Amino acid sequence: MTTAPIPRRAEPDVRRQSLIAACARVLAREGAAGTSVRVIAREAGVSPGLITHYFTGIEALIAATYADVDQTVRAAMEVAVAAAGTDPRARLDAFVTASFAPPIADRALLATWIAFWSLVSARADIARQHDDQYAAYRARLTEMLDACGVAPDRLRLASITLAAVVDGLWLELCLSPGCFSAQEAGVIARAQIDSLMPPPK
Amino acid sequence: MTTAPIPRRAEPDVRRQSLIAACARVLAREGAAGTSVRVIAREAGVSPGLITHYFTGIEALIAATYADVDQTVRAAMEVAVAAAGTDPRARLDAFVTASFAPPIADRALLATWIAFWSLVSARADIARQHDDQYAAYRARLTEMLDACGVAPDRLRLASITLAAVVDGLWLELCLSPGCFSAQEAGVIARAQIDSLMPPPK
DNA sequence: TTTATTGTTGTACGATCGTGCAATAACATG
DNA sequence: CATGTTATTGCACGATCGTACAACAATAAA
Incomplete structure (x- = not known):
């Protein structure tokens, strides 16, 4: 460290x-x-x-720190996905599972996230940076759901759903680590993916 | 105002x-x-x-503000639930739907939440207050899921799941209001409840 | 070695921070 | 009206805040 x-x-x-x-x-x-x-x-x-x-100032430093953390998270995600092979469902599972393991589920990361969020309401440029980074995150989820065969007209809500579940679990896992385990979070998120999958024919 | x-x-x-x-x-x-x-x-x-x-200080004021906001949210929730009648499923639907409508989905509320979260990592007493309030929130969800006939051995994960979905949607709805609508959030949350319900016999 | 470039330091400035405390003003009680 | 209680004020204190800027030091070029 x-x-x-x-x-x-x-x-x-x-x-x-x-x-x-x-x-x-x-x-x-x-x-x-x-x-x-x-x-x-x-x-x-x-x-x-x-x-x-x-x-320019300390707020610019926090914004830069947030962008850096975002890039770290993204890189860790892609490593996990690449290690999962070529099966689209296995890749999606790896994606969400990695969300609850180090270095992503981490108090230090959460602190940066929160500090950044606290600037969103007051500063328009920060709000846009957040919109952009979150849109990119959901776009990546959409890609992977599409590869799993989710119907195009369901893609939008499916990605919003999965992003919400993962975010909610990640947030609470960092804020109250004693409440449930990373393993349980993984079980929940994978069950969520199951329910988003197209029915097998 | x-x-x-x-x-x-x-x-x-x-x-x-x-x-x-x-x-x-x-x-x-x-x-x-x-x-x-x-x-x-x-x-x-x-x-x-x-x-x-x-x-005692400004941090105590923020903690009190958070407790007050929590109580306001809880009261608004119960009003919505009571208005939904006696059917357990209808009550649960009302509970989550209310989460995405005023006065709960509100930027002012979010700001208080974030300010409080920013104190969790550094102060043990604040962390415990958060644990307590969140446990109470999930306990209420557990009650309602139980009333809907969710199997006891599934209650724990079901309540964690629903809390995560609602929180994730609520957070993003407040941070990036243009990304999706409160109506869409309601659709997603109710679909989530569907997938948690016991299979009809 | 000399010169030019630039990363880095150290400090000073005005503003604002949280807090403590004596003075004040409003109300209840007699 | 007189008196006691206490909510409230207003200010002063020391500390810390973000920023600016001239001086310093390390490296590259000549």
Whole structure:
């Protein structure tokens, strides 16, 4: 978890990434209320001024952190899907199962998500970023449901349904880990997929 | 939405409630980042010191606001259920349908929810309050599923499933209102209930 | 080695934060 | 009207906030 010490003078991309990682760590540890420029800078081992140098402000840093987390999640998902082989149903199962396992079901990730959500209501550009990322997520689900033979006129509601189930389970799994297990969440989500499948002929 | 002007000296319960309402309004308008003691006080038309007089701190006020919102939601739910008559399935349908209509599906409510969630990771007492309130919510769902004849050994997963679907739909409906409609959410949730029902004999 | 470039530091600024506390004002009781 | 109670105010305090900017330091080019 601890990052390797970064040389005093780092390449912009490396430093940028280290600031994003530090922001995610602070959000997870302190919560959104305790996340400030100075705390993040200390966490990253740099001076506070450097954050202003790389980002317009702290909200831009949170937005960038959210985008980064989103990309991490997406990559982990695709790895799980690729490992499941070529059967469309097996790939869809792997997709939802991965949603409840590390590194996706993680308190640190949730903290970033929540901090980002808290900006959606007040800032239009953040709201659009959320719309875009969520649309891409549902589009991916739609693709996989289509490959499983779900009828085209049912695709829209089916993807919304599956996204809602997975999100609801993921959220509660992170917020109240003692309530039910990741295994149970997987069972529920796969049963949900069953009920969305076209009837066998 | 605007509250009637409160007499300079109010009964403690009335004043307390007006501070909670002001906190909810500020959370909805400014987001969690812009919610401070002074802003809430100005919104409520009182001096900043009064908030310290009624609450231990701003986090206690947010926790109280969350508890109040939870109670409002619960009351609205029960009204909808009672209006649905005595048929268990009709009552359950009314329960989930009400989740996607005002005053439950509301941006102001969501803002309070998110602000509260952002405190869960960092504060143990807040985490327990969340656990308790969510357990009560699922217990109510379990009751209604039981009344519909769901087998006892399926009750646990069934209630978790339905709670996840409703939560996921509610969350996305509030965050991205343009993505799908409340009517569509209702259709999805009722279809979910269908698939949880015991097979007709 | 000298020069140019630029990542990085450190600090200072004004604003706002949450909180504590004495003073004030409204109401109940006599 | 006088008196006690308490809701409420208004301000001051120290801390922390986000940001700006001049100085510094590390690297590449000449």
